[in-house]
Amino acid sequence: MSFALPRDSRLRHPDFLFGVATAAYQVEGASTQDGRTPSIWDTFSREPGRVLNGDNGDIACDHYHRWPQDLDLIQELGFDAYRLSIAWPRIVPERGQVNALGLAFYDRLIDGLLERGIKPVVTLYHWDLPQYLGDRGGWVNRETAYLFAEFADTVSRRLGDRVHAYVTLNEPWCSAFLGYKLGLHAPGLKEPRLGFQAAHHLLLGHGLALPALRANAPNSRLGLTLNFTPNYPASPRYNDHAVALLEDAINSHWFLQPVMEGCYPWLVRQQLAEANPAIYPGDMAVISRPLDFLGVNYYTRSVVRDDGRGRATEAPLQHAERSSIGWEIYPQGMYDLLLGLHRQYTLPPIVITENGAADVSPQEDTLRCRYHEQHLQAIDRAIRDGVDVAGYFAWSLMDNFEWAEGYSQRFGLVHVDYKTQQRTKKRSAELFRQFLAERTGAEAQTASAE
Numbered sequence: 377m378s379f380a381l382p383r384d385s386r387l388r389h390p391d392f393l394f395g396v397a398t399a400a401y402q403v404e405g406a407s408t409q410d411g412r413t414p415s416i417w418d419t420f421s422r423e424p425g426r427v428l429n430g431d432n433g434d435i436a437c438d439h440y441h442r443w444p445q446d447l448d449l450i451q452e453l454g455f456d457a458y459r460l461s462i463a464w465p466r467i468v469p470e471r472g473q474v475n476a477l478g479l480a481f482y483d484r485l486i487d488g489l490l491e492r493g494i495k496p497v498v499t500l501y502h503w504d505l506p507q508y509l510g511d512r513g514g515w516v517n518r519e520t521a522y523l524f525a526e527f528a529d530t531v532s533r534r535l536g537d538r539v540h541a542y543v544t545l546n547e548p549w550c551s552a553f554l555g556y557k558l559g560l561h562a563p564g565l566k567e568p569r570l571g572f573q574a575a576h577h578l579l580l581g582h583g584l585a586l587p588a589l590r591a592n593a594p595n596s597r598l599g600l601t602l603n604f605t606p607n608y609p610a611s612p613r614y615n616d617h618a619v620a621l622l623e624d625a626i627n628s629h630w631f632l633q634p635v636m637e638g639c640y641p642w643l644v645r646q647q648l649a650e651a652n653p654a655i656y657p658g659d660m661a662v663i664s665r666p667l668d669f670l671g672v673n674y675y676t677r678s679v680v681r682d683d684g685r686g687r688a689t690e691a692p693l694q695h696a697e698r699s700s701i702g703w704e705i706y707p708q709g710m711y712d713l714l715l716g717l718h719r720q721y722t723l724p725p726i727v728i729t730e731n732g733a734a735d736v737s738p739q740e741d742t743l744r745c746r747y748h749e750q751h752l753q754a755i756d757r758a759i760r761d762g763v764d765v766a767g768y769f770a771w772s773l774m775d776n777f778e779w780a781e782g783y784s785q786r787f788g789l790v791h792v793d794y795k796t797q798q799r800t801k802k803r804s805a806e807l808f809r810q811f812l813a814e815r816t817g818a819e820a821q822t823a824s825a826e
Contacts, residue, residue, distance in 0.1 A: 378811045379749045386759045387752060388815050393495070393767030394808075395457030396450060396789065397730055399502035399546065401433045402776040404463060406440035410477040413469040415504035416514065416555075417779075420562035431782030437774055438797050440481065445799065447488050449790060450773065453805055454812035457495040457540060459729060459769050460485065461502035462531050471508060471523070479534045486538050495540035497729075497769075499601065500528050500585065502546040503555075503562070503779075510563055515551060515574035518654075521581035528585035532592035541597035543671055543729065544585050548578040549603055549631055560780055569650040572630075576653040579634055583662035601671030601729045602631050606713050608679045610691035615682035622647060623680055623688045636721045638664035669766065671729035672717075674751075677709035699743065701734040701785050707750035714758035714765065725766040728755065732771035734778075734785040741803035744789075748804060770808065774799060 381387055401417050421432035439446055450458050466478035489496045501524065509520055532542065545551070554561035557571025582600055589598050607623040609616035625641040626648070633641050638660040644651045676699075680688035696704045710731070717723060733747035748770060759765050775788035783794060789805035792798070801809075 378814055379752055379807065381752060381756055381811075385756045386765075387756055387768070390815060393456050393727065394812060395455050395459055395495070395497060395767065395769040396453075396773035397459035397497075397769045397771050398439070398773050398776060399461040399499065399504075400463035400466070401436070401502070401504040402772075402778070403437040403439040403774070405433065405435040405438045407432075407434045409440070410466075410481065411469050411475040412463065412466040412478065414507040415463070415465045416507055416510040416562040417504050419507050419510070420564055423564065426564060427780055428782040428784050431777065431784075433777045435794075436777045437792050437794075442797065443485055444488060446773065447485075447492055447494065449799060449801070450489075450494055451492040453789070453801075453809045454816065455494065455808070457497050457767070457769070458489055458773070459497040459499060459543070461499035461504075461546065463504055464501065464527055465504065465506040467531060468506065468527055474530055479531075482531070482535065486535055490538060496535075496538065497541045497543065498531070498535065498539045499543040499546045500524075500531060501544065501551075501581075503551055505562075514556075514563055515577045515581075516556060516570050518577055518580070521577045521584055524581035525584035525588060529588035529592065532589050532596075535593070537593040537595035539593060539596050541599060541669070541727075542589050542593065543599050543601045544582040544589075545578055546601045546671075546729075547603040547673060548575060548582075549627060552578055553627070568648075569653075572648075572651045573653040575630065576655060576659070579631065579663045580659055582635075583665050586665045597668040599667050599669040599671050599724075599727065600635060601673055602628070603673040603675075603730075604628050604713050604717075605675070606677050606709050606716070607688065608677055608709075610679050610681035613682070615686075616680065619682045619686065619688040620680050623678070626651075632670075632717075632721065634660060634663045635667070636664065636723065667724050669725045669727050670723055672713070672726050673730035673771075674710050674713055674728065675731065675733075676703035677706045679704075699733040699747070700736045701781065703734070705733065705743075705747055705750075707747075707754040710751050710754040711758050714755070714763045715761060718758075718763040723764070725764045727767040727769070728765065729769050730771040731768065732787045734787050736784070736786050744802070744804040745807050748807070 421427045469475050486496050552575035553571045556565045556574045559566035607620040609620040625643045629641045679691045681691045683689040735743045772787045774790040775786040775792040778785045791800040
């Protein structure tokens with residue numbers, strides 16, 4: 377059994393990039409070893425009630441020590457690439473200091489990937505801001521954007537273009553809005569104006585980092601990963617359509633339009649007084665520096681209706697299939713999103729940098745297998761309709777610390793027993809292995825025929 381994709385699907389071509397993804401705080405552990413200092417997530421997860429069951433990333437999947445075994449798994453499954461993130465507090469444990477042991481760890485990791493024929497894709501910021509910067513205001517402090525650019529320079533000078541691609545930021549919507557506007561992620565603040573200001577500084581840091589990355593890694597691809605949860609109106613009523621458009625403008629285009637077009641959506645700035653961050657002359661030109669690819673993370677959609685006051689509220693859905701975390705499984709949303717972005721913007725190639733489903737059932741892994749197959753089929757349709765999609769990364773290689781959900785949700789292709797750290801491939805992992813083996817076999821047959 378393999379994924380049901382047409383024989384002529386672009387996804388079957390050997391140069392379509394298939395990978396798996398993780399993030400440092402979610403898998404590494406070793407939170408106090410070899411010079412690493414606390415991140416805002418170390419602090420947040422220790423505050424009562426912040427993370428389910430009081431879980432934290434102190435040990436996680438112990439990837440810091442078990443990385444050779446984990447890279448062997450990636451190789452065995454046949455993936456082309458591994459998307460990992462760099463722990464900022466492991467590299468710069470105190471302001472002005474560079475930790476040689478931290479750099480050496482990622483040196484070994486990158487070399488281990490290359491030795492196994494796996495392309496490294498490095499995310500520079502996946503939410504684990506050093507706590508000493510959190511104490512100075514975090515991303516609300518403009519200085520953090522400049523310090524991020526210094527961090528990116530330090531990492532890329534060491535790793536260079538051994539890295540296939542660099543992603544500056546992962547999901548700045550989560551860092552800014554969940555962290556500073558809604559209080560659900562670190563640092564846990566609930567102030568809308570701070571959320572929009574943090575968003576601007578995150579995007580500024582992204583733009584400031586690009587020149588050093590291009591200088592230090594001239595052969596690497598450079599991109600940014602944004603998360604999208606497309607909003608659908610609950611009814612044909614005008615008000616429901618209006619609030620759905622506004623929600624998309626706030627949560628998607630607020631992050632994409634400045635990168636692609638050098639300006640924030642006027643609709644948001646007009647409708648929300650708090651959506652007017654302090655912007656210095658030249659900021660938008662920095663933010664809109666060219667990219668080699670756009671990373672797109674998609675998991676689900678949102679169906680909304682007008683609450684009677686011009687704001688969106690979630691509409692209940694009847695008979696919707698959901699993953700264990702409660703998110704609707706809606707592969708049509710992947711197609712609609714890709715086609716919509718393609719029609720609205722002049723984009724570089726798109727890479728799906730995360731896509732996956734939480735499934736805690738111990739049995740056949742059927743939900744996750746079906747989820748990946750249906751979303752790959754949606755991507756295939758989008759490509760046939762003109763969207764340039766160059767790669768797909770499953771979230772995640774293995775079960776891990778899922779932020780505010782702790783260890784309660786399992787997104788991995790590989791099961792992790794957190795007591796023993798034993799890894800066990802799930803049916804979805806085998807499904808990917810077979811599909812990728814078929815693709816390699818087709819490539820070999822083509823070469824033989826020539």
